[in-house]
Amino acid sequence: MIPFAQYVHGLAGDGDLVSLDGPFDVPVDVLAAEALRASGPALRFERADGIDLASGVFSGPSLTRRRDARPWSRLSLGLGLDPDATFVALLETITDLGPAAEKPEPTYTGQAASGTDADVQDLRFPQGESDTWPVVTLGLASVATTDGTHWAPVHGSVVTGDKLRVRVPDALPPLVDEGATVTVALGVPPAAITAAYLLAVTDRVDAPIQSCGVADTVPLVPTNGGLVPSTTEVVVEATVADRRPDFRSDRREAWEHVVESRPLSLSVERVLATGDPVVPVSPVGRPLADDLQLTGLTTAAALYHRVNNYWGISPVEWLLLPASAELGICFVASDVLYAGFEWQLANILFSFSSLFDTVVVVDADVPPHDFGRVLADVWLKAHPARDWTFSDPDAPAATRPRYRQDGETGSRLYVNAAWDPRWEDTYIAPRVTFETSFPSAVREAARAMWDQPDPATSDDDPA
Numbered sequence: 001m002i003p004f005a006q007y008v009h010g011l012a013g014d015g016d017l018v019s020l021d022g023p024f025d026v027p028v029d030v031l032a033a034e035a036l037r038a039s040g041p042a043l044r045f046e047r048a049d050g051i052d053l054a055s056g057v058f059s060g061p062s063l064t065r066r067r068d069a070r071p072w073s074r075l076s077l078g079l080g081l082d083p084d085a086t087f088v089a090l091l092e093t094i095t096d097l098g099p100a101a102e103k104p105e106p107t108y109t110g111q112a113a114s115g116t117d118a119d120v121q122d123l124r125f126p127q128g129e130s131d132t133w134p135v136v137t138l139g140l141a142s143v144a145t146t147d148g149t150h151w152a153p154v155h156g157s158v159v160t161g162d163k164l165r166v167r168v169p170d171a172l173p174p175l176v177d178e179g180a181t182v183t184v185a186l187g188v189p190p191a192a193i194t195a196a197y198l199l200a201v202t203d204r205v206d207a208p209i210q211s212c213g214v215a216d217t218v219p220l221v222p223t224n225g226g227l228v229p230s231t232t233e234v235v236v237e238a239t240v241a242d243r244r245p246d247f248r249s250d251r252r253e254a255w256e257h258v259v260e261s262r263p264l265s266l267s268v269e270r271v272l273a274t275g276d277p278v279v280p281v282s283p284v285g286r287p288l289a290d291d292l293q294l295t296g297l298t299t300a301a302a303l304y305h306r307v308n309n310y311w312g313i314s315p316v317e318w319l320l321l322p323a324s325a326e327l328g329i330c331f332v333a334s335d336v337l338y339a340g341f342e343w344q345l346a347n348i349l350f351s352f353s354s355l356f357d358t359v360v361v362v363d364a365d366v367p368p369h370d371f372g373r374v375l376a377d378v379w380l381k382a383h384p385a386r387d388w389t390f391s392d393p394d395a396p397a398a399t400r401p402r403y404r405q406d407g408e409t410g411s412r413l414y415v416n417a418a419w420d421p422r423w424e425d426t427y428i429a430p431r432v433t434f435e436t437s438f439p440s441a442v443r444e445a446a447r448a449m450w451d452q453p454d455p456a457t458s459d460d461d462p463a
Helices: 004-013 028-037 073-078 087-096 190-201 290-307 341-352 371-381 440-451
Strands: 017-021 042-046 052-055 135-145 148-160 163-169 181-186 234-242 261-273 278-281 316-320 329-334 358-363 388-390 413-417
Touching: 004 017, 004 042, 004 073, 004 278, 028 042, 028 052, 028 278, 073 087, 073 190, 073 290, 087 190, 087 290, 087 316, 135 163, 135 190, 135 278, 135 290, 148 190, 163 234, 181 261, 190 290, 290 316, 290 341, 329 341, 341 358, 341 413, 358 371, 371 413
Parallel strands: 017 042, 052 278, 329 358, 358 413
Antiparallel strands: 042 052, 135 148, 135 181, 148 163, 163 261, 181 234, 234 261, 316 329, 388 413
């Protein structure tokens, strides 16, 4: 388990985070969104008049750009993996954070945060140009019941120093009564926020943390609301003032496109913080935002696990909902077990998730990190006349594609970009690559030339 502050420090040590000193003339969410749009590093906003903020720490560069880093490299590091770990290793690690077959034994330690005289307004959360109040994002709500502690993602607004209006998954409010205590944890370890998103997108908020794999990974500490990670940067203990407030927000974190959400009005009772707190923020609604990446990865992990347990075998190599496509397309690499298998696979994925309206099936040997090759297979192998299959125009509207926000029904599409399993290998053209297109002597000469410095940019060039 990596504490959030240590995780941010690690990103900086790897040269994958840039610190900015305030005050900032441009709203934080605008700066964060621009850095993400440019596939830049994560940002830390160091402020003298409030807690430090970190953006982009769970996201990464767009898959449509050729980069050494992957969009999931930062989260891989946060979950204890090598940044270069395989995408499948990340999906399996995320799955292990959810409800477990065997009940893990939680670890309890002392709390890093301590009580302060500050209220939530003193924390100075960011406020965009169109926001009425400062905005809280990427939070974790913790609720204690007789079954145990329940976690869920939470976001909302700071109305006054002792009042929050937040949105949580629809399954959480029935677990608490008015006057009950809810804890909002900010700056939790990456494993904890990932687990909260996983429980939300799989509609398992009712599963107590004590029965999830994350309890065996993240040391916990009790609060007046429920258990939270012991290294949480900011802990806000509050009571439920209104379970059905008249609260609407234009901001919707990406998990709200998977499950219904509900507003809560909270009265803040106590704020605890570490000595130099830093909490994550997400420019909600912007491309490549952290909440979008977390939703896409946790949904992909859940779908990967479900489809590979559907037939009793594991034909799927990987499954991806790229943030670059706003989660509106599902790419899946799989062995095609028999003629018509890809049609069955696409229909199963559509039945398990309402996020996307397009499924693209590619061959099992196509790597997820080489997205150019994934897209190339769509036009190399999939003929529009026979490999692009639309449903009748009465399918439920997908929740994520921006062009399907009117709630009307439409068609769903699956694209078969895999070779027909009935074909003999002799009928399948070899892939054109650098390694297969040139003799070894030519390849070695080309690599030697590539490794030589460019005279036009050499430091010895007097120009």
